[in-house]
Amino acid sequence: MMVNNNDSEHLNFENSNEPGTSVLAPEFFLKEAEKYPVIDVRTPAEFAQGHIPGAINMPIFSNEERAVVGTLYKKEGRDTAVLKGLEYVGPKMVEFARSAQRIALDNSVLVHCWRGGMRSGSMAWLFGTVGLNTTTLEGGYKAYRASFRKMLAEQKWRFMVIGGPTGGGKTEVLKELKSHGEQILDLEGLANHKGSAFGALGEAEQPTSEQFENDIHDCFLKFNPDRIIWVEGESHSIGRVYIPDQLFELLMQAPLVMYDIDRKLRVERLVRDYGCFDKDLLRQSVLKIQKRLGGQRTNEALEALDAGDYHSVADLTLKYYDKGYAKSLAKRNEPVLVLNEIKDEPGNVARKLIKQFSHEDNRY
Numbered sequence: 001m002m003v004n005n006n007d008s009e010h011l012n013f014e015n016s017n018e019p020g021t022s023v024l025a026p027e028f029f030l031k032e033a034e035k036y037p038v039i040d041v042r043t044p045a046e047f048a049q050g051h052i053p054g055a056i057n058m059p060i061f062s063n064e065e066r067a068v069v070g071t072l073y074k075k076e077g078r079d080t081a082v083l084k085g086l087e088y089v090g091p092k093m094v095e096f097a098r099s100a101q102r103i104a105l106d107n108s109v110l111v112h113c114w115r116g117g118m119r120s121g122s123m124a125w126l127f128g129t130v131g132l133n134t135t136t137l138e139g140g141y142k143a144y145r146a147s148f149r150k151m152l153a154e155q156k157w158r159f160m161v162i163g164g165p166t167g168g169g170k171t172e173v174l175k176e177l178k179s180h181g182e183q184i185l186d187l188e189g190l191a192n193h194k195g196s197a198f199g200a201l202g203e204a205e206q207p208t209s210e211q212f213e214n215d216i217h218d219c220f221l222k223f224n225p226d227r228i229i230w231v232e233g234e235s236h237s238i239g240r241v242y243i244p245d246q247l248f249e250l251l252m253q254a255p256l257v258m259y260d261i262d263r264k265l266r267v268e269r270l271v272r273d274y275g276c277f278d279k280d281l282l283r284q285s286v287l288k289i290q291k292r293l294g295g296q297r298t299n300e301a302l303e304a305l306d307a308g309d310y311h312s313v314a315d316l317t318l319k320y321y322d323k324g325y326a327k328s329l330a331k332r333n334e335p336v337l338v339l340n341e342i343k344d345e346p347g348n349v350a351r352k353l354i355k356q357f358s359h360e361d362n363r364y
Contacts, residue, residue: 021124021134024136026139026144029135030052030147032110035105035106036106038055038111039058039103039111039123041113041123042113043059044057046114049208049211050208051211055112058099060092069084085118089122096123097127097130100127101130108135109132109133110134110137111124111134111135113141114142115139115140115143116140145213145214147217152220153246157250159229160228160357161251161255161332163258163335164233166322167267168259168261171186174186177230177350177353177354180351180354182227182230182358183224185229187234188232191212191241193206195235195239197285197286201274201285206240209242228357228358230353233256255333256333257339258335260340260341261341261342261343265344267314270314270318282305286305292324304316337353
């Protein structure tokens with residue numbers, strides 16, 4: 001039986017006085033993580049659900065072992081659970097120490113568990129006994145997660161949202177902005193999904209929503225809050241992952257730039273982006289939106305796909321996406337700038353945006 005993350009993590013003890021060990025709050029721990037390796041001692045299941053980007057999983061318990069320890073803690077108390085934990089951990093201690101020595105940089109490592117309790121404290125003690133400088137995360141992974149919400153709430157971020165109909169090349173505009181030294185938040189890139197029924201094509205497996213949030217957090221650690229952060233307008237969900245509620249609300253209230261190109265150019269871009277994929281995969285993507293496309297339009301799209309007429313497929317699906325986008329646009333602020341371009345030139349659009357907004361006196 002699996003147990004809740006809170007179970008068995010009540011086995012806390014006072015911070016170690018052993019030489020070479022210290023405890024840091026999340027914001028300082030993450031600064032140190034820029035220099036030294038982070039060892040996450042939670043179970044493989046916990047790590048897979050979400051972890052600090054770049055962390056190395058060195059589980060003190062397997063998934064099954066932690067379930068047993070947690071159950072014993074609840075039913076028989078702390079002492080019984082601790083003894084069982086020692087029974088599991090004892091034979092692994094030498095390999096833990098050797099692995100940490102291999103991982104260490106400048107003889108230093110960072111360690112954390114779920115709440116900064118016995119798991120990370122025990123590993124810090126072990127690493128200290130073999131001469132490593134070891135820092136643990138105050139409050140553990142739980143505090144790390146809360147630190148992002150605090151960061152979003154306490155800092156005044158300067159978002160600028162790029163909106164526009166499907167197929168306009170907004171992602172390419174973001175990439176062009178980045179190439180000019182601008183700050184961008186590529187939510188679709190982090191989500192491994194382009195945001196539509198066709199969005200999973202050619203992408204790696206999506207992260208969990210928890211890991212997606214952690215990866216966004218990692219981007220914010222590198223941002224300068226005094227500068228604009230460019231981001232593409234998205235729905236709350238991107239494929240199977242969700243933009244954190246707090247961040248989504250901030251983006252919904254942020255200044256909006258509307259960017260559009262001629263419909264024929266959008267069709268051409270969609271054909272370039274998706275026409276290279278297997279017809280069966282494209283068919284599955286069309287069928288995902290058949291209820292909203294309607295029976296007749298779905299049949300027309302599938303017939304065009306079978307005939308290799310990708311332009312007609314793109315044109316038919318755009319009718320659905322344009323209608324949906326018009327509806328979502330009504331929920332956002334009025335645009336501060338509208339760009340209706342006659343050419344599909346993302347680089348030119350990026351230069352216009354930089355000229356218009358990226359100045360110290362433009363405090364959007």
